[in-house]
Amino acid sequence: MNSRRPPFPRPGLVPPAALAVTSLLLAGCTAELPVPVADAPVVAAVVTEAQERKILDQVTGVVDGAKGADGAEALAERLTGPALELRRAELRIAAAGDGKALIAMPMAAQQLVLPSEQGWPRSSFVITEQPAKGTPMLAAFEQPAPRDQYKMWGFVYLAPGVTMPQFAAAELGSPTVPADDPSLKVTPQEVVTQYASVLNVDERSKYAANFGDDKLRQTLRDAGRNQLAEIRKADKDAKGTFEVGYEPTKDPVKAVRTADGGAVVLAALLSQETLKAEKGWQLAPAAPSAAALWGDAKKSEVMKVAYRDMVALYVPPADSAEQVSLLGFHRVPYAVSNK
Template sequence: MNLRRPPLLRSGLVPLAALAATSLLLTGCTPELPVPVADAPVVAAVVTEAQERKILEQVTAVVDGAKGDKGSKALEERLTGPALELRRAELRIAAAGDGKSLPAMSLETRQLILPSEQGWPRSSFLITPDPANGTTPMLAAFEQPAPRDQYKMWGFVYLAPGVTMPQFAAAELGSPAVAADDTSLKVSPQEAVTQYVSVLNVDGQSQYAENFGDDELRQTLRETGESQLAEIKKADKEAKATFEVGYEATKDPVKAVRTADGGAAVLAALISQETLKAEKGWQLLPSAPSAKALWGDAKPTAVMTVGYRDIVALYVPPAGSPDQISLLGFHRVPYTVSNK
């Protein structure tokens, strides 16, 4: 596993396009009665950089101030959807442990991706700079459902080490949102998520495996299973055990924004479960601090399951592109650990 990412709150067994070129061409109807050509519409973001930075300051203040039992409710002021669920899970882990495990969330700006739509809902995105601690930048999505609603953080992922991010329109121009069923891409955003879930579940055996390159999340899942099974074999060479991963998409709608090449960056919320089963008589215990905190005083059995809340970010190429769909980043937070 690449150790440059922020800690993957994992468990284990001891260690466990381009802007829509639909400009209306208004030409003269006849030589005798020429119709003046209308000026091209001014393409501009509907949220300014200054406004967005103010929003980020307000979100940061709420997130930084949300601690302890009251923090979960306080987050609702500026977090929503998958981001709210993941941060709440992080708060629960911190509260169940020593309180020092709550990851800091910096919303400093390397690049702003602002909306170009005049209507609502509106979504904006942020890419943070390379952190000084050697981890990876964050890609975050924000949404405003209606004119009088606050902008809230909808989701966030940490970029995969070494990933090449797609290019986006300049902030002052704005970037259009992409519908979940958009047909201008290699596959629609929703279909891309469906296919990726299949790949996460059965890896290279998925019928969609050829549409994706290998990535850090898939590698992490493989390494987790291999290390846990190896620990059991280390204790007993003849022991039999299994490790399974199950993923599914949540009911949250995907978030997608147009890239400069006509593709899209897509964020989606998933839930997953890792299940480790050993032979009768084994007593499996989590080793990761986050899983230990959630485990509490449960009695160990021959089964250990860990449930996660996930957000993934994918790049989906434009239709006709030879490129594969690729993982841009992800974030996983355990929210339940069980002996069943």
């Protein structure tokens, strides 16, 4: 995982100290009495690093201990929202026969992004250490009210080679960003809608210019190309179609401010892949997770796989020339259909 360099001050933004010097120069030789200035508010995270690491250990214990039929209920102790749905979907796949779908989720933290708001709800974020296999995870946690436990709200696996933005030091805390915040190139809520359009039709989307190409888009292209190739391998003249449809869920987005004035946005989506072949074809999923859910369902010329998705996007500040970029994603199939 790489880090973005701290940004240079943006044109037009003059440090307070510089303003003070300018005012003295304009005043010439006129002496002015010093005016008392109120102390600046103390900026500090409202959760300590030690507290956050304790939370992470507790979440890991619950998540890794949840197995079998009873595991889905046990998860609610420390998971909520999209994270709970994603992990429950993984449990169902494991129960259906694909045990590899249930990946351990160690929470050893490489970087903590702690909340700075005094009130509630509060959100924190963690980037985990690089595992022996796979990529680090970016997870979001929330505490709705003072007496509630922190629970994992969502998680993604970082895309290989991704450049992560910088955040404020953990001890200072990072503010959350409202869903309709206008200081960004695209508001957190709108960027999810735009990205869903890009995932659906790729470069044909009217929002395509706002986004750089990324690993998820490549994954979807490869999925369609490979599945259609399998059909043509059996019959070079066979015709087939592959379509993908994405839509944001009703879950609120989570957004946190980055050091350069941008934001990292986490959002949940639902998607469906639809593969169709000519009448008489016998289609079935090839991916282990989807195949486990398919079981012994009757084959047909139509195959649909529904997914729960989560994406993490970096959205630059409004005056930036940079595109929105994908930081990570996670997809878990939860239903299959032959019609």
